[in-house]
Amino acid sequence: MTSNTQPRAGTLRSFFPDDWGLLLASFGYSQAIGLIIYWTLPLFAGALGTWLGLTATQVGLVGTIEFAGLFLGSVALAPFMHRVSRRKTAWLAAGTVVLANIGCAVLPLSFSTLIALRLLSGLGCGAALSIGNATMASSADPDSTSGHVTLLLIALMIVLQPVEAAISAQLGLRAVFWGYVVIVALASLSAFFVPEPARDEPVHTAAEPSAVSPLRSASGILLISVALLFGLRDTLPWLVTEKIGTDAGLSVQQVGTVLSAMYAVSALGPMLQLVLARRMPSHWLLATGILGAGLFLGMFTWANGSAIRFIIGVVAWATIYFLAYAQLYAAAALFDRSGRVASAAGGAFIAGVAIAPSVGGILVDQGGFDAMGYAEVALTVVMVVCSLCVRTTRDGAPV
Template sequence: METNLSATTAAEANPGTARDAAARHGALGTLALMIAHCAGMVDVVALPVWVGTLIGAYRLDPQQAGLLPTLFLAGAVVSSLFFSPRLNRLPSRVAATLGFCVAALVFFGLASTGRYPVMAALHAVAGIAAGCGLSFTHGTFGRSRNPHRLFAIAGLTLGFFAIAFLGITPGVIAVQGGQTLFRIFAGVMGVAAITSALAFPSLRPKRVAATPAEPRFDRAVWFGMAGVACMGLTQAMMFSFVQRIGLDRGFGFSAVTATLIALGFVNLFPAPIAGLLELRIPGRRVVLAGPLVQAALALVIAQSAAFAPYAAASSVLVAVMIFTHTFAFGMLARLDGTGRAVAATPAMLMTGAAIGPVLGGTLVKQYGYGSLGIAAALIAAMAVFCFSRLERRPN
């Protein structure tokens, strides 16, 4: 089933109207987009298990372990920066399918090596490939009839994926070894490649000769993108070490795993709630409050010596990011009707997220876990400043 999202003649003359002319995706197209979103955003779910496995199973120190996901995320940033401006000029289904297919093959290769230089190179290549698929996924979101609502559905889907991943993967890795993590990643990317090939909505490339140069982003768009990147940095920095903080403070494997599963269940709610509240809460208020709440939770996780506050803060850490980013996504989609800004969502999130694991690992190695909370507070201040530059609009 193929749903054409090509613009009408009028829309081709003005890229800003592309979203208004977009057709409905249909059930299969939406399903393919949801699966692609989960695959491309696997780091949001997997970082604590990813870093924890690299430390526990591969015997890497925190800095080395943090660097590998950083290379994956850096590759995704570079890929997104390259492909997002080309959203309206390349075949979306083909690009998404090839991206996830290459990522699957690379992760399968990672499962068969333990040499650090090879692992580093393969992480970067996997990030480039997955970033390509995710850029076209989010660009297609941005050219839908209601980007805010579609992104909210994607957040709910990611919550279900998180429950399955965090509930199953740690136990499987404990029994079968660290290489199992990369086989699971390969399977996730492979499923995304297959569903993208069969049902990914098709954005027909525009005729370049008939289309004037697309306008530059407004300053508010750039500030909004920087604010999302700051939140992504805090998210990745803290989430990478949630598992290790709990284990190193003696909370026990079962208790920490239960916390991660609870996190997955909590993640089911912020996206649909954000979708329902789209017209009831000004988006600007949400994006200004989000970084502050995120920093408060980070301080609790980093400083707590007791299990209860650690578990409570950890279980809602990702939910704050999902809720805030859903509103930020909708605001950016309205500010830029071409879809290019939201197609750069991987670059926004992963610019910060790419720095997060290695920054967190360096801070932990030098100053201990408590330093993560202080860093989160400083980054939150930058995020609030960036979001404050967004125009005062109803949403």
């Protein structure tokens, strides 16, 4: 359902959403349900290793299986997003995630049982991610909605990370699963605000022939490719951030302090996106965000023993990363208001995240952090070129 309301002008007013219900539905399903495991992955992985005695390989396999389910759930639903009952699908997706986590909390957890339940949870999260991204595409102003969703995400992470760490340390792994049940159950209530696709309106895409599905159009393919590479590139050094920091002379505790500061400062990223989205073409803002994040990503990957370069690089990278993250989904929503491209982009992003550990391990084994840095540069160049070739409704094409 696409609104005819025009986006509001003005820098101050851009910090306040037009539709709180639609914003909560977009955030609840895309982030608080769809990507809850991704955003808490380090703590979740640590809890699995500590409380179940899993090896690093087994923990990695659990994560890979869950992300595979997330990817499959998202991309399987994406082509039908303009036809399915989004509200019923939202309830089904959230219920699946809740039941899977209740199973993890109450059943005897053999490794095979854990794998099966995390796959089920991943499938539900993937469907929820598609619903959330499609809901954002239905908003009157996807630029603004995406920026506000990212702001809420950062606020959730600032609160959730220390709480989950405390729960894991004091109450154990099963309490962590119950925590996920509570978060998902609360976020699922936003399904009341999920809009159904309008069956009497044409599907709007930007600057593409009407006979071409947005998922098979040039701009659609480019946006989905950017999402895949973005998930890959920015996860590569994130997995070894602690190692890069300690090599730069910081203690593990000091690295943790830097990461806490990073989350606090990174809220500036989506705030900047909210302002710049009114002043720059969508594809230029996306390309600029990807390039800026890439520059600072290289800065801390190539810290080469410099604590100052590591600290500045991590904090600045996270800030611009969230600008680019918000703009990526805004661009996908602006290109295809039916939500299919935004849904597929979410799945592609997770696919990039899923293959990053293997790619990163090969790069570091073959050439150390220098090789990883060169890979980041190459991925950045490809993404910037692809972004500049995309055209969305914000870039002048009629909606």
